[in-house]
Amino acid sequence: MKSTSKFKPATNRDTIHSGFHGYLHISYPELVDKLGMPHDRTQEGEWRSSDEKTRVEWAFKSTNKKRPMVLTIYDYKEYRPIHEVNQWHVGIKGDAHLVDLLFKEKGLYPQSFDIRKKCR
Numbered sequence: 001m002k003s004t005s006k007f008k009p010a011t012n013r014d015t016i017h018s019g020f021h022g023y024l025h026i027s028y029p030e031l032v033d034k035l036g037m038p039h040d041r042t043q044e045g046e047w048r049s050s051d052e053k054t055r056v057e058w059a060f061k062s063t064n065k066k067r068p069m070v071l072t073i074y075d076y077k078e079y080r081p082i083h084e085v086n087q088w089h090v091g092i093k094g095d096a097h098l099v100d101l102l103f104k105e106k107g108l109y110p111q112s113f114d115i116r117k118k119c120r
Helices: 028-035 096-106
Strands: 007-009 019-025 054-062 069-076 087-094 113-115
Touching: 007 096, 054 096, 069 096, 087 096
Parallel strands: none
Antiparallel strands: 007 054, 019 087, 019 113, 054 069, 069 087
16 A cells, blocks of 8 residues: 655755744644654764754655655754653755645644744
């Protein structure tokens, strides 16, 4: 049976040059329930954070080659215990219009996402 998912897990390399796009307001347990366990950025390996400003991160990329997009959800400069975090940074590289599609596929609610307002 063919998968209907329009997204798959991204590699750490895929996330290079993604940029902050807004905040997602949701608890850590809810994110784990919807997205699975995050990458642990505190451990040695591919996902290790070089600046130690991020402890966990989820990363996905679209499977559509004509509309590429990488989305990351992470705890940037958050020092509370990870289970208490309820505001997450969202980073995007590529077609930002696909964010709603990913959120719908993963059961996240768009009203919990605040798009960053650009400064003039």
